Amino acid sequence: MNEALLRSLTPKVLGILVRRGADFAAAEDAVQDALVEAVRVWPADPPRDPKGWLITVAWRRFLDATRADAARRRREDLVDEEPPPGPAAAVDDTLQLYFLCAHPSLTPSSAVALTLRAVGGLTTRQIAQAYLVPEATMAQRISRAKRTVSGVRFDRPGDVATVLRVLYLVFNEGYSGDVDLAAEAIRLTRQLAAVIDHPEVAGLLALMLLHHARRATRTAPDGSLVPLAEQDRGRWDTGSIAEGVEILQAALARDRLGEFQAQAAIAALHADAPTAEETDWVQIVEWYDELIRLTDSPVVRLNRAVAVGEADGPRAGLAALAALDDSSPTSSGRGHPLPRHAAVAAYLHERDGDLPTAARLYAEAARKAPNLAERDHLTRQAARLNTRLRG
Numbered sequence: 001m002n003e004a005l006l007r008s009l010t011p012k013v014l015g016i017l018v019r020r021g022a023d024f025a026a027a028e029d030a031v032q033d034a035l036v037e038a039v040r041v042w043p044a045d046p047p048r049d050p051k052g053w054l055i056t057v058a059w060r061r062f063l064d065a066t067r068a069d070a071a072r073r074r075r076e077d078l079v080d081e082e083p084p085p086g087p088a089a090a091v092d093d094t095l096q097l098y099f100l101c102a103h104p105s106l107t108p109s110s111a112v113a114l115t116l117r118a119v120g121g122l123t124t125r126q127i128a129q130a131y132l133v134p135e136a137t138m139a140q141r142i143s144r145a146k147r148t149v150s151g152v153r154f155d156r157p158g159d160v161a162t163v164l165r166v167l168y169l170v171f172n173e174g175y176s177g178d179v180d181l182a183a184e185a186i187r188l189t190r191q192l193a194a195v196i197d198h199p200e201v202a203g204l205l206a207l208m209l210l211h212h213a214r215r216a217t218r219t220a221p222d223g224s225l226v227p228l229a230e231q232d233r234g235r236w237d238t239g240s241i242a243e244g245v246e247i248l249q250a251a252l253a254r255d256r257l258g259e260f261q262a263q264a265a266i267a268a269l270h271a272d273a274p275t276a277e278e279t280d281w282v283q284i285v286e287w288y289d290e291l292i293r294l295t296d297s298p299v300v301r302l303n304r305a306v307a308v309g310e311a312d313g314p315r316a317g318l319a320a321l322a323a324l325d326d327s328s329p330t331s332s333g334r335g336h337p338l339p340r341h342a343a344v345a346a347y348l349h350e351r352d353g354d355l356p357t358a359a360r361l362y363a364e365a366a367r368k369a370p371n372l373a374e375r376d377h378l379t380r381q382a383a384r385l386n387t388r389l390r391g
Contacts (some may be wrong), residue, residue: 004174006035007121008191009389013054015093022062024100025146028118030065034058035121094119095195096185102166103149110145113164114285118141120188163192164204164260171208176229182212202251203261209244210267215239225377241271260385262291281311298324298338306344314351321345341369343378350385359385 017027034057038050047053101115111132116122122130128138171185189205217231225234248264266287273279286306291297301324309317321344346361362382369375 006038006054008188009051009054010035010121011094011097011119011191012051013058014287015097016055017062019059020059022059023150024152025143025150026062026065028057028146030058030062032117032123033061041337050270081171094191096158098284100149100152101145102158102163103152104159104162105148105152108146108166110141110148111162112169113138113141114145114149115166115188116170116184117187119191122184124178127181129172130181152340158386160196160200164200167192168204168208168260171211178192182208182215194361199251199256200258200260201252202247203258203264206248206251207267208266209240209247209261210264210271213240213244213271219373223373224380225373227269233274241268244268246273257290257294259291259294262287262294266291279310281307302338302341302344309348309351313346317348317351318345321348339368339370340365343374344383346378355385355389 013034014027014031017030018024022030031054034054037057041049069328097119098115101118103110106114113127116127116130117124124139124142125135127142128135131138166183167189171182172190173181186205186208189208190200190316193201193205197317213236214228214231216237216342217233217235218226220226244264245268248261248268251261252265266284269280269284269287285304285307288300288307291300292304304323305317305320307317308320320340324338324341342361346358346365349355349361359382362378362385366375366378366382369378
C-alpha cells in the first residue's frame with residue numbers, strides 16, 4: 001500500500017468533490033471513507049487510475065450519506081449529475097484547500113488540525129497522537145473546524161501568509177507519535193510550492209530544509225539540548241542544506257523580500273559556517289535588521305541582541321537588550337512575558353564575565369522555560385556557574 005500516494009491525492013480528490021457541489025464537511029468525511037476503502041482493496045486489486053478510483057468511491061459515499069438527509073429532493077439532483085467513469089479531471093484545487101483550511105475564522109490550532117487532515121491526509125488518530133491529546137478531543141476540534149468553513153466560498157482567493165504561518169506551526173511541533181510533523185510540514189510546503197509561484201512559499205521551504213538539516217544534532221542521546229555552537233556540524237544533512245540554499249537564492253533573486261526569506265537567509269549563514277567561530281555575525285545582524293523592518297517583532301529584536309553580542313561584543317548585545325522590555329505588547333496594550341528574555345540576558349552577562357548575574361538569570365530563565373528540555377538545559381547552566389563561583 002502506497003501511503004504517500006494516498007496522502008498526496010487526498011486534497012485533489014477533496015477539491016473535486018467540493019467543486020461538484022458537495023458541502024466541505026460532508027466531502028471530507030466521504031474522502032476519508034474512500035481512503036479507508038482503498039487501504040482495504042488496493043493491496044489485492046490496485047486500480048489503474050488511483051485518483052479516478054478515489055473520486056468515484058468518495059462521490060458515491062457522499063451521495064449515500066446525503067440521500068438520508070432531510071434535503072433529499074435537492075440531493076437527488078446531484079445523482080443525475082454524477083460524471084461517467086473515466087480519467088479524472090485535470091483541475092487541481094489543492095491551493096484552494098490550503099486557503100480554506102487556514103481560513104481566518106479558524107483558531108491556529110484548528111487550522112493546523114484541519115490542514116493535516118484535509119490536505120495532509122492524516123487520520124484523526126495520527127493527528128491526536130502527534131499533539132498528545134485524546135482522539136475524541138481532536139475529532140471534536142476537526143468537526144468544529146469543518147463546520148466553521150463549510151459555508152465559505154471555494155473560489156475566493158485566500159491569504160498565502162496565513163497558510164504559511166499554519167505550515168510553520170506544524171513544522172515547529174517536530175516529532176511526536178507515529179507522525180513526523182516536521183517532515184510532514186516540509187512535504188505540504190513542497191506541495192504548496194508546486195501549485196503557487198510565490199517567493200515566500202519558497203522562503204519557508206528553504207527555512208524548513210535548513211533547520212531540518214540540523215535536526216539530528218540538536219539533542220544528545222539522553223535527550224538534553226545541544227546549543228548551536230556545540231553541535232557536530234559534520235552530522236548536518238548537507239543535501240538538505242544545499243537544496244535549501246538553492247531555493248532561497250532563487251527566491252531572493254526575485255527581489256520581493258519577505259519574513260520567511262529573511263529567516264532562511266539567517267539559517268543559511270549559520271549552515272555555511274564551518275565552525276561556530278567562523279559564523280558571519282555581522283551579516284546576520286543585517287538580516288535581523290531586515291526582519292525588524294518587515295515584522296517589528298520583539299522576538300526578532302531579542303534574537304538580534306544575541307547576534308549583536310556575537311558581532312560587536314557582549315556589552316553591545318546587552319545595550320541592544322536594554323532597549324527591550326522583558327514583556328512584549330499585545331493588542332490590548334498590555335504586555336506578556338517575552339519568551340527567553342532572561343536566557344538571552346544570562347548568556348550575554350556570562351560572556352561579559354558577570355557570572356553571579358548570569359547564574360541568577362539562568363535560574364530565572366529555567367523557571368520560565370516553555371518546555372522541560374529547555375528548563376533542564378537552563379538549570380544545568382545555572383548549576384555550572386554556581387559551581388564555578390563556589391570554587
